[in-house]
Amino acid sequence: MKCPVCNKGEMKKNKDIMEQDEVEFEVLKCVDCGEELMTMKQLKVLAKKYRELRKSKEVTFARWGNSLAVRIPNEIVTEFNIIEGKHGILTKDKKGINIIPIA
Ligand SMILES: [Zn+2]
Known part of the structure; x- marks a missing residue:
């Protein structure tokens, strides 16, 4: 898939992390301009991680x-x-x- 922003680079799967929550997720990143896009599937996986995080409680x-x-x-x-x-x-x-x- 070609990058829809610069129209030059190839979109490659890339792992990224939400620093503040330490939530890892997958995006498509343009090798040329660095633009990041998520497919619906990638977005659903990330949303599920956040739902689980919101439900969680820290215990001692x-x-x-x-x-x-x-x-x-x-x-x-x-x-x-x-x-x-x-x-x-x-x-x-x-x-x-x-x-x-x-x-
Ligand atoms: Zn690009």
């Missing part, structure tokens, strides 16, 4: 006997109707830990 680990405990923010407690003594399922994958409250 605390010592609880031989285990570690995580304090769950109140808005999440309310949203998932979590009460003391209720059970949940903890699963893990290569990115981290998921807790699914049992109804």
